[in-house]
Amino acid sequence: MSSLKIICDSLSDVPQDLIDKYDIEVVPLTVILDGKEYKDGVDISKDEFYxxxxxxxxxxxxxxxxxxxxxxxxEKYTKEGKSILYVAGSSIATGTYQSAVMAKSDIDGDIYAYDSQSFSYGIGVLVVEAAKLATEGKTVEEIIPALDKLRAQSVLIFSVDTLEFLQKGGRISSTKAAIGSILNIKPILDVRDGLVAPVCQVRGKKNVISKMIEIIKENCGEDLSNQKIYIGYSDDLKEKEKLIQVAKETFNPKDIGFFYVGTCIGSHSGPGVTGIMCFKK
Incomplete structure (x- = not known):
């Protein structure tokens, strides 16, 4: 048993099998839906949410x-004599990281807070890497440089099916959303410096995947046979299958992992999110 406990928040979209395998503690954010509060991933399932x-x-x-x-x-884990490494969702985009830093300063014990500067499995991949290294007996001082390297290599691209959720969350103007809907514009976004940023937009759903693949090629190259890539999805399973097919044919990856985009990310993006995550050489 490692004496280092890995903790993350529910923005990280770590699949349940990996949470169980590495005994990762997930601190849930809250989703407010129609005036009712739900603990993300605890009181409402992703399927129900979408x-x-x-x-x-x-x-x-x-x-x-x-x-x-x-x-x-x-306190629970410091009382057990464990050190803690908390891998957080982007500190610029959510106050969750600051909540953790405040709590940590009021507790005696070895607690480290690491800012992933990312969202969804951009955080998750770091959480799982930290957990793997902890089970190998690595210390926090050894784990953090490995996370820095992985964070710098990660490229996470995703598309949203509708602009209305971005507009309601104040991410784009209502005029932009209205024009976008009329023209059937699908934005493609990435995560940069802790924030979601638009990369480009395409007309119509059928052009989304080819554009996402093009962006990954520009960032990571065409031969990804030495790496595991990740496909993210919400409730559009047809699009997920299409993206798997094209990614396999284009990049020939060593392996493909999957992450189901959770309710916190889905609250801002709406249903029909599809994403791909690869790594720069």
Whole structure:
């Protein structure tokens, strides 16, 4: 058993089998849907969440994990004599990281907070790497440089099916959203310096995958036979299958992993999110 406990928040979209395998503690953010609060991944499943978004005219909000949540979790493990490495969602985009830093400063013990500067499996891949290294007996001082390297190599691209959730969350203007919907524009976004940024846009869903593949080629090259790549999806399983097919044919990756985009990310992007994550050489 490692004496280092790996903790993350629910923005990281780490698949349940890996949470179980590495005994990772997940601190949930809160999703507010139609006036009701749900703990992300605890009180509402991803399937239920996307079904509600498709069927009802509701726009969810999220609220950060709190000081009290982190204090409770950190104290639990420091009392067991463990060191803690918390890998956080982007500190620029959410106050969750700050909640953890405040809690950590009020507790005696070895607690480290690492800013992933990312979202979804951009965080998750770092969490899993930290957990793997911890099980190998690596120390925090050895793990953090490995995370820095992986963070610098990661390229995460995703597309959203509708602009209305980005508009409701204040990410784009209502005029832009209205014009985009009329022209059937699908934005392609990436994660840069801790924020989601638009890379380009395409007309119509059928052009999304080819554009995403093109962007990955520019950033990571065409031969990815020596790496595992990751495909992200929400409730558009047809698009997921298409992306798997094209990614296999184009990049010949060593392996493909999957991540189901969770309710916190989905609150801002809406249903129909598809993503791909690869690594620069």
């Amino acid at each position: 079904k509600i978004l498709r069927e009802s005219n509701v726009y969810p909000k999220t609220s950060q994990a709190t000081y009290a949540q982190f204090k409770e979790v950190f």
